[in-house]
Amino acid sequence: MLDPQAQAIIDRVRAAGIRPWHEQEVAPARLVYMERIRLLAVPPIPVARVVDVSLPGPTGSLMARIYHPMPGTVVPTVLYLHGGGWVLGSPDSHDQVCREIAATSGCLVVSLDYRLAPEHPHPAALEDAHATLRWLSSHASTLEGDGLRIVVAGDSAGGHLSASLAIAARDEGGPQLRGQVLIYPSLAPDFDTPSCLANATGYLLTRADMVWFWGHYLAGQPADGVAAPSRVADLSGLAPALVITAEFDPLHDEGRDYAHRLLDAGVPVRLDDYPGMIHGFVALPGGPSQGRLAVGRIAEWLKGVMA
Numbered sequence: 001m002l003d004p005q006a007q008a009i010i011d012r013v014r015a016a017g018i019r020p021w022h023e024q025e026v027a028p029a030r031l032v033y034m035e036r037i038r039l040l041a042v043p044p045i046p047v048a049r050v051v052d053v054s055l056p057g058p059t060g061s062l063m064a065r066i067y068h069p070m071p072g073t074v075v076p077t078v079l080y081l082h083g084g085g086w087v088l089g090s091p092d093s094h095d096q097v098c099r100e101i102a103a104t105s106g107c108l109v110v111s112l113d114y115r116l117a118p119e120h121p122h123p124a125a126l127e128d129a130h131a132t133l134r135w136l137s138s139h140a141s142t143l144e145g146d147g148l149r150i151v152v153a154g155d156s157a158g159g160h161l162s163a164s165l166a167i168a169a170r171d172e173g174g175p176q177l178r179g180q181v182l183i184y185p186s187l188a189p190d191f192d193t194p195s196c197l198a199n200a201t202g203y204l205l206t207r208a209d210m211v212w213f214w215g216h217y218l219a220g221q222p223a224d225g226v227a228a229p230s231r232v233a234d235l236s237g238l239a240p241a242l243v244i245t246a247e248f249d250p251l252h253d254e255g256r257d258y259a260h261r262l263l264d265a266g267v268p269v270r271l272d273d274y275p276g277m278i279h280g281f282v283a284l285p286g287g288p289s290q291g292r293l294a295v296g297r298i299a300e301w302l303k304g305v306m307a
Helices: 004-013 026-040 095-105 124-143 157-171 196-197 207-218 254-263 289-307
Strands: 049-056 061-068 073-082 108-112 145-155 179-183 243-246 269-278
Touching: 004 026, 004 269, 049 124, 049 196, 061 095, 061 124, 073 095, 073 124, 073 157, 073 289, 095 108, 108 124, 108 145, 124 145, 124 157, 124 254, 145 157, 157 254, 196 207, 196 243, 196 254, 243 254, 243 289, 254 269, 269 289
Parallel strands: 073 108, 073 145, 145 179, 179 243, 243 269
Antiparallel strands: 049 061, 061 108
């Protein structure tokens, strides 16, 4: 049964006349995405220090927003990769969830403004994330973060990038991760899973939206290797994972099945499946109470793997 709080969010978005992403052009969709964030906005969660910094990227500087809950103290580091189908979103769109993770976990959160498709298709976003991870492993101390205790985390497309980054870090000699947090991740262009068909319409993210997002991200490239983490044959030796799924999400089965494959490969995994929830329930500002519960569980898990 769909959670009433999730239904209320769907109703507010519909009442605002926001059309599915696949019916829009990229530039206006980006503006509408931020309008939807503002529609659901709540007062920002206080974090002691929030600053924007410039970090070195593979093709130039990258902006990242830094959330430090306890300035003057070196704390574990979370590299957060925002959702938005690799096409939409920014640290602005995911400001609230990053504030919440920093405040509840006691970790430094680094929210990366990676390059977006279709202007920059795969592997641009992953290259930005990997360059930032390498930089943090050596220079996190300049931000009062611990470069030896790093977790990658992200929602939706950011969950995909986090899974891809964990594989790339294993295969390319590091940096070594303490963990990966995959929040309703999109892991391959598989549009015929039972959940993608059952939840194809009616729950904000649609099956047609996912076809649109993947088309922009891959731009005709093959969906193999780190471009589609769930199609990687060998998942052994990866960092411990926390995987979060939502019942009424087209991507539900992708996250669940990937968690089971990780377990089969000997990777420590916790799978948290949230009944009645829709895609986006964790990162949406003013989201359902189960989203706040999920962030609390993320914080608990982070404290465990960072210890």
